[in-house]
């Protein structure tokens with residue numbers, strides 16, 4: 001079974017990275033997507049998403065990769081099929097599994113002995129439902145395994161090829177063995193378990209990481225009240241091995257294509273099963289409020305928002321990606337526009353002009369253009385290039401050099417020395433400090 005190429009259904013952030021990395025491990029891979037434009041670009045050797053290093057790895061392994069929009073073509077060649085389609089939130093907050101269903105049914109219709117491997121993040125119980133669906137469609141010789149993905153956009157290749165763990169859930173041990181064999185060459189812990197447990201590992205991991213973020217953001221908010229510095233608090237906490245240093249950076253809240261939807265989906269999953277997951281309600285609420293705290297900070301400094309000009313630096317949900325899904329910037333920009341603020345923005349991944357996710361926002365070609373004449377600047381995404389900005393020159397082009405650092409990214413003392421009023425997140429006195437009086 002394993003000499004045939006692997007099929008990957010859905011060539012987005014997860015599917016394409018998985019496909020290219022499996023090719024790098026020596027497997028032949030057929031990538032299938034319903035998006036014909038994406039497949040055409042891939043056939044021409046172009047990478048349709050921004051992910052550092054992916055273009056080079058794809059080029060290096062081009063001979064083992066092929067692309068199609070046709071299920072027939074995919075199934076002529078592949079028996080092990082990874083499903084990596086998107087599972088966005090539905091209006092109820094439950095994961096929308098329509099794309100998963102479409103993919104599994106298209107495969108089932110064509111029959112044959114196949115192993116479906118779920119890489120998409122799906123609620124606990126999905127594997128059992130897919131199996132029931134397959135049975136109802138008469139696809140008796142198809143089996144199923146769960147192999148959730150933990151990669152982070154921006155570091156996806158490293159995460160795939162050097163993961164903290166590989167989790168494999170299966171109904172039949174031999175299916176788990178087949179999936180595990182594909183990862184040969186990767187030295188990591190392999191967690192072999194049941195399908196529902198594998199599905200839960202993914203949700204529980206994302207919910208815990210989101211909890212860490214909301215926790216440190218609340219600590220940051222208290223630090224502002226009591227005159228403590230959350231950066232040092234987080235450092236001091238993180239040195240404790242039971243806590244660890246990761247995901248303790250206070251900021252304007254989590255976003256992206258995974259945390260918001262997965263935390264909400266776990267909350268709904270618990271609710272649907274009769275359990276009220278109280279902690280997750282708080283995690284979600286804290287995150288929603290955190291995005292809005294920047295407005296409070298701007299109001300405290302500017303007194304009146306209507307008519308002010310505010311520059312946003314960074315729009316993507318984090319640096320090193322072009323992904324805008326559920327980015328904190330969308331809520332922040334929307335609120336500011338609603339308050340009558342002229343919003344200008346710059347992000348290295350977003351073309352100048354307008355963008356449908358940011359109605360009323362002028363997107364500029366560079367940071368200095370966005371800052372020109374602004375009454376305040378907010379760092380929304382910590383793109384490395386912002387640390388290299390000439391902040392003294394930036395202060396000079398602004399109407400009022402006020403910097404709200406939503407990611408605690410710029411050195412407060414350097415910002416003040418450059419002429420800024422600076423305020424970060426969770427930095428009690430003295431960094432709510434005003435700029436020194438001009439001499």
Ligand SMILES: NC(=O)c1ccc[n+]([C@@H]2O[C@H](COP(=O)([O-])OP(=O)(O)OC[C@H]3O[C@@H](n4cnc5c(N)ncnc54)[C@H](O)[C@@H]3O)[C@@H](O)[C@H]2O)c1
Pocket residue numbers: 009010011012013014015032033034035038084085086087099100102103119120121122149150151152153257258
């Ligand atoms: N993006 C991440 O960082 C990340 C990390 C871990 C897990 N995940 C999970 O992986 C899954 C995929 O996420 P993503 O960010 O790669 O999504 P994506 O939107 O980038 O990619 C999904 C792809 O699937 C294609 N597709 C949709 N329906 C299809 C169908 N019926 N047949 C074939 N192709 C189809 C789309 O055209 C798209 O190219 C989601 O469940 C997500 O929660 C994402």
